[in-house]
Amino acid sequence: LYSFVVIIVNEILRLNEDPNVQGLALDLQESLYSSKVLNAVKPEKDVDGLSSINLGRLIHGDAYNYLVPPAACAVMELLEDLGGKTVLLVGASGAVGAALQCMLQREGAVTVSCQWKAPQLQTKLHDADVVVVCSTKRDDVLLSWIKPGTTVISCSLHLLSGKRFFELSNMVKTTERWIQSQQYRKWDLRCLKLQPLSPVPSDIEISRAQSPKAVDVLAKEIGLLTDEIEIYGQTKAKVRLSLLERLKDQPDGKYVLVAGITPTPLGEGKSTVTIGLVQALTAHLSINSFACLRQPSQGPTFGVKGGAAGGGYAQVIPMEEFNLHLTGDIHAITAANNLLAAAIDARILHENTQSDKALYNRLVPAVNGVRGFSAIQLARLRRLGIYKTDPDTLTEEEVRKFARLDIDPSTITWQRVVDTNDRFLRKITVGQANTEKGFIRQAQFDIAVASEIMAILALTTSLQDMKERLGKMVVANDKKGEPVTAEDLGVTGALAVLMKDAIKPTLMQTLEGTPVFVHAGPFANIAHGNSSVLADKIALKLVGEKGFVVTEAGFGADIGMEKFFNIKCRASGLVPSVVVLVATVRALKMHGGGPNVTAGAPLKKEYTEENLQLVAGGCCNLQKQIQIAQLFGVPVVVAVNIFKTDSAAEVDLVCKIAKQSGAFDAVPCNHWSAGGGGAVKLAQAVEEAARQKTSFKYLYSLELPIVEKIRIIAQKVYGAQDIELSPAAQSQVDRYTQQGFGNLPICMAKTHLSLSHQPERKGVPTGFILPISDVRASIGAGFIYPLVGTMSTMPGLPTRPCFYDIDLDPITEEVKGLF
């Protein structure tokens, strides 16, 4: 057999290079389909779409994704009028089969489906006018059943040898065209004109004054195929992950991270810089670019003012769609998170109130007289080392092991969530109804974006990967101290089902009509605070080799950027090209010793009048954050986000110091008041910086002990002298290490208002010992999170929440008062 493979591979390699061969289709015995053979076919010549697919995936049906689209094209091309014809699809299953049927039905065909080996196949073959065979296998019995005169279309060329079939040339032509359609498409983007007013109106007024392009138009402009998007209303669409497979050979664009210096409590405008930058790149410099943003929590939208869609003339539109339900991802996370929470308490109750036998009988009931384990239960048995498949053969001890999770209620770390600022749920007692038989316990609700499922959504790379991560989430320990996972509770599949649409990024647009992905928005303290890996990956393919993807990390660079590099880039394998570090004169004055800045209170005069001394004094923070980025080997461009009270001398001073401190460049930006036109210089600087050679590296090796990794971050990033673990923290570190979670990256939960753990210490604090009060873990998301002080995971509503200003006009359906 081996020599055969060698001969075939050599022949394929020869045909690969033959300019007269436009496409290659394989017709081999099943035993010859080795990965060696499959990988030999050059992608450009690959008619069956078999190259770069490993055999396991081929057998599991992935090949259909390649085979069906040309089949549909072929049917439509070969038959002028499908109206009223009965088209039988053999073996076209799943979503792709459905798509194929849908395409044919739109042409007026009556479609009938049949599985490959189904008993009805013979009858159905007889009744069909057209037969489409979706399989890579040849089946002579099937061939013999087809009545003479039937049109047969096969997506696998080796079936075409029989004389009743369409000629090869047709097929090759169709397939060629299809291969074309699979390739990268140049953008043909029409930007929206912007005519900024002065004074700058409110965010919602600006958003409403601009008319977004229909999202299907935008999608087409940036090279998405019709079947790669799912439209949600006029201005939002989800993008399917299949695009990553289609464009897998397309080189990525440049990857830009927007981070910030240590901010004031008012924020320094990273989102507006992100959006201003892509507006400048695409609408003003005609360079493809994509902004990838986080979806905001709805809680604060109705609590304390402040949108997340950017602001002024650098916004995502329509901003009310961005800030409200969007495409339901956070709602899906809430549903999944709370299903798991309900399953934990219900399971404890059922275990506590039933004997082993009763529990087992309920878990493995007889259905129509037959008793069997479900797939998820068999998997659990195997994890327990029990390899039986007949429920009646388990020993009493095995029954007990299987039926009891023995969750220790005091160790439950999985909390319920709501996407509302509901402070009264910060600490609650549950289970107080009589029906719960006294099994009360203390619990809490977090804001939905603090759910580990949100952190997973942001880090996952595929549906399969997400499912695995969901299953691995640890929710508690059992009474022996072993971790209990979502998989142990049997809920992995249900969680994946609830999250199946949320995994697709949502496409929107900026005020100037350039594309934006909104996807995931994990908490920036107990989680990593970065938008999704999948959105970045898809965007990097779509912008093309010379394009730019700009994403944002929450909080200051010491937190968001550090997590972006050490956690998000590790999960994605992507290498960033440039860091844009956002600074404001306001924040620098604060670091230079200016008075306190508080949300809601008017700014002191130090911030509204020129004061070069305060600015100069505060630039140490900027310098330190530049140095942090340089630890990772990535060039830094400083963006000075201009406020109208900043003097030219102040701005010049910041730029000068930034360049002296090692920034590749430093430029002022006016995107808030001027749109992309106000960030052109920044865009040019970023483009220039992206041409630099980078030598990206992580800050620490995963193999180091947990404590060592924490120390490296504390010393090298925060500038701490050392760290100090509380006994509780130390014992958690020991437990996680013993449970085998020691080689995960670290996600520090620290205040963002200082490089240190003390919010009031501005500038660049030194000589401090960073106290680690506790250490927790998000095993599904894949990180350990040490707590530096207490972290609130549930915001509250103030005395006058901003919903006092929000209203809906029932006639025009316009939203009022939203920022």
Added chain:
Amino acid sequence: LYSFVVIIVNEILRLNEDPNVQGLALDLQESLYSSKVLNAVKPEKDVDGLSSINLGRLIHGDAYNYLVPPAACAVMELLEDLGGKTVLLVGASGAVGAALQCMLQREGAVTVSCQWKAPQLQTKLHDADVVVVCSTKRDDVLLSWIKPGTTVISCSLHLLSGKRFFELSNMVKTTERWIQSQQYRKWDLRCLKLQPLSPVPSDIEISRAQSPKAVDVLAKEIGLLTDEIEIYGQTKAKVRLSLLERLKDQPDGKYVLVAGITPTPLGEGKSTVTIGLVQALTAHLSINSFACLRQPSQGPTFGVKGGAAGGGYAQVIPMEEFNLHLTGDIHAITAANNLLAAAIDARILHENTQSDKALYNRLVPAVNGVRGFSAIQLARLRRLGIYKTDPDTLTEEEVRKFARLDIDPSTITWQRVVDTNDRFLRKITVGQANTEKGFIRQAQFDIAVASEIMAILALTTSLQDMKERLGKMVVANDKKGEPVTAEDLGVTGALAVLMKDAIKPTLMQTLEGTPVFVHAGPFANIAHGNSSVLADKIALKLVGEKGFVVTEAGFGADIGMEKFFNIKCRASGLVPSVVVLVATVRALKMHGGGPNVTAGAPLKKEYTEENLQLVAGGCCNLQKQIQIAQLFGVPVVVAVNIFKTDSAAEVDLVCKIAKQSGAFDAVPCNHWSAGGGGAVKLAQAVEEAARQKTSFKYLYSLELPIVEKIRIIAQKVYGAQDIELSPAAQSQVDRYTQQGFGNLPICMAKTHLSLSHQPERKGVPTGFILPISDVRASIGAGFIYPLVGTMSTMPGLPTRPCFYDIDLDPITEEVKGLF
């Protein structure tokens, strides 16, 4: 002035009848636009779209909805190439303005918007190539600003008098075409072929084997305009309420309610009958029909088996989309419900921890040095009888009245919700964190569909009406015993904003490709258990005069149907044509004395073998339910939902007794195993019955005292001898009456498993006294709900929830194990 109006009206009436006049446009002084004048114009002749609009709404901008579409058509028609042209839209605001811009931009135009009186108008007019004026007013100053040579298009004919404007004829032509587009369109529906297998596969297998039509194709087939739908993925779309305005002169179709006899705990298949009936009507008898269904709660989907999309070959597809997030309506309800809950507790905390002055200063802060009340606060002041507008002029007493709601925590009736079966949230204590300063209280979570907001969604008739209902919701009493509403908390606008998309019904399809609305799914015990009024109203317009809308009422006819008539029909003003009463041999045997039927346990042999005596004995329940329907003056068709174990003799017997008991007809149905083809006889019987003259009437007058209304339902519907109120119930009745809520309809919260309050009493119980343990109110939804026994508003998860069987194939993205 009056004589002028008379002359104008007479002239309009004459022109109305002149066959040479194709359209009428008014050009009058503003003072002459009275409703008399507006109403005189015949709709068919109405170019401005002014007929049947009352003046108040015209002034509020509704006229734009009529004026803008012809403007867009005119621009496209009059100008061959819009590419690169700058089109200025004057006064085109809101969603319609956005739509207009979008249409023009797709043609390559650059659009610029400007408000009517904006300072930039003159400059913009100068720069424009084309000016579109969206206004019914003439403005000579504006006219003088337009530079010579500019193309001007006006949607209001009186502007066309100037010579630079396009000729009237063009406009009339365009407008005529537009009027055409506004009219009812005949259906051109392509049904999907069904090839039922035997034995019947699982619901999800059947659903997946059928390929749904693309939802935009379906929408077009049933006469929806492109801008009346918002697509959500391939198979779901929201339908805009504007359709009700467009088709307001179109006669309604026939209105059919599907109700049931008193069911077993397994349910008797009302949903499958509903879907089977529309499949039969439309796919087999070519009669337009629409099914209107409730959206199911996601909680039970993962708890105890049982879908809500119908079953077998009478299903809504794709069933997994139907059963999961759908278009997010329940998530929106959850968000709105919980925002209100959080606002209540936060307000109590803030009032308890601040002086009157501090509270007032926070509620009415100075913004940029200026202090003012928000619109919502001014409204509250007026409700308190304070007519001041300057915050600094309130007396101490007025400040106190304004700033303090003084909610009595023990009277809070507003509960938090989740859409998860989470039994541990049935009774909880909230506020136990230190930050809440000891203001703990006992509370609970209900399942999301039990929220009053869900009941409102189902009963509302417009966005304006919904907003008013949301504002009226009573959440607690203050310390003086007065009701505190959502409006008092200032959250009405925010709730309306959260619900602005949920108010639009979701379009899906049956297995045979006929249309279905899914909208709202209020609890059938503490609420009314009926799908939405808006979905029914829109469907009644879409099916046309000879078409049918089939909707379903939860539980047995004694509950769901009674509430449908007395609550839902009262809210909608719609008059039902036919009641379909679903009966099964199984349930009738139970009423005839058969053994207990329990979910999960195998059926006893009485139910699987022929037993005419039990059937005959149980038909009393069927007879009673028929009589209940007749109380309302509506003809009844009995649908016997056939199971494979039913004998022909049993089915015949049921049909015979049903007809003897006053049913218009009684027919067996096989839709579950055969699709619409199995319900053709039912469809024919329903069509026949709908030709009967009905004399629909409510059961009680709203003016009767609360107790009297309860007694009428108990005696006439349930067959009780009398009712007995607990002291708590009586005091609630007194309170509601005193608070002015005495003339609301009654929504009984009673078990559905018996006509009486005792689930074990089958058949037709008599001689019982119905105990009313408590009485509550949903003021926003608009009903009083007496509790007959305790009602659980939060289901639990069993030992083996059905999520054990649910999984997602990460390659094909197929959902497995969902029913």
